[in-house]
Amino acid sequence: MSDLCVICNGETKVIESRRLNNAKRRRRECLHCTHRFTTYETLLKDPDLEKILENLENAQWHTNHLLDHLKHLIGGIKELTHQNLSPEDSDIYVENSGIEL
Numbered sequence: 001m002s003d004l005c006v007i008c009n010g011e012t013k014v015i016e017s018r019r020l021n022n023a024k025r026r027r028r029e030c031l032h033c034t035h036r037f038t039t040y041e042t043l044l045k046d047p048d049l050e051k052i053l054e055n056l057e058n059a060q061w062h063t064n065h066l067l068d069h070l071k072h073l074i075g076g077i078k079e080l081t082h083q084n085l086s087p088e089d090s091d092i093y094v095e096n097s098g099i100e101l
């Protein structure tokens with residue numbers, strides 16, 4: 001979108017700038033003929049970008065899943081430490097808790 005005057009093609013200045021949901025609205029005034037007009041600046045929705053966002057969300061889900069798993073694992077280890085079990089007992093405990101090491 002051109003920021004030149006739509007009437008005389010002259011240079012313009014921004015007299016008002018307002019942010020809308022996904023766009024930027026600019027009120028411009030021509031420095032030559034003082035004609036005023038409005039421009040909108042929007043981000044094009046790229047299908048590739050959408051795919052990337054989807055992949056990021058999936059990655060986020062996997063990370064959260066892994067973190068939950070680790071928290072359970074750490075929780076189990078803390079419990080074992082508090083119980084002062086022998087290494088043999090720990091193996092049994094971990095097996096019974098269903099945690100895969």
Ligand SMILES: [Zn+2]
Pocket residue numbers: 005006007008009010030031032033034035
């Ligand atoms: Zn003009």
